[in-house]
Amino acid sequence: MKKIEAIIKPFKLDDVREALSEAGVSGLTVTEVKGFGRQKGHTELYRGAEYVVDFLPKVKIELVVDDKMLDRCIEAITGAARTGKIGDGKIFVTTVEQVIRIRTGEQGPEAI
Numbered sequence: 001m002k003k004i005e006a007i008i009k010p011f012k013l014d015d016v017r018e019a020l021s022e023a024g025v026s027g028l029t030v031t032e033v034k035g036f037g038r039q040k041g042h043t044e045l046y047r048g049a050e051y052v053v054d055f056l057p058k059v060k061i062e063l064v065v066d067d068k069m070l071d072r073c074i075e076a077i078t079g080a081a082r083t084g085k086i087g088d089g090k091i092f093v094t095t096v097e098q099v100i101r102i103r104t105g106e107q108g109p110e111a112i
């Protein structure tokens with residue numbers, strides 16, 4: 001099982017959610033976040049050190065999927081979230097050891 005964390009532009013959330021639903025995703029978590037990448041966010045010099053003084057609002061989508069769904073989900077997110085302009089975001093993928101559905105006690109891919 002894999003966890004996908006995607007940081008996207010907030011106005012792309014509906015498109016990404018729709019694309020992921022079409023890809024067969026059954027659940028996800030969305031959080032409003034702030035951040036900066038290589039090109040956005042301003043830096044300031046203060047006593048010789050650089051400080052970040054500006055964070056841009058972004059949306060973080062988290063979903064855990066079966067391994068065989070991973071590529072399809074990444075394609076859905078990149079296809080729906082891309083504008084081609086800077087700040088389109090990033091996708092991080094990590095391995096998930098266990099998933100438990102609290103109501104039933106199911107574990108593993110069945111619990112996703």
Ligand SMILES: Nc1ncnc2c1ncn2[C@@H]1O[C@H](COP(=O)(O)OP(=O)(O)OP(=O)(O)O)[C@@H](O)[C@H]1O
Pocket residue numbers: 007034035036037038039040056058085086087088089090
């Ligand atoms: N290495 C990172 N770790 C954690 N979050 C990150 C990282 N890089 C980017 N982010 C998050 O992703 C958001 C979007 O990143 P962004 O698209 O600006 O990255 P970038 O590398 O500058 O890409 P681009 O060249 O397309 O602008 C950031 O605002 C931040 O929240």
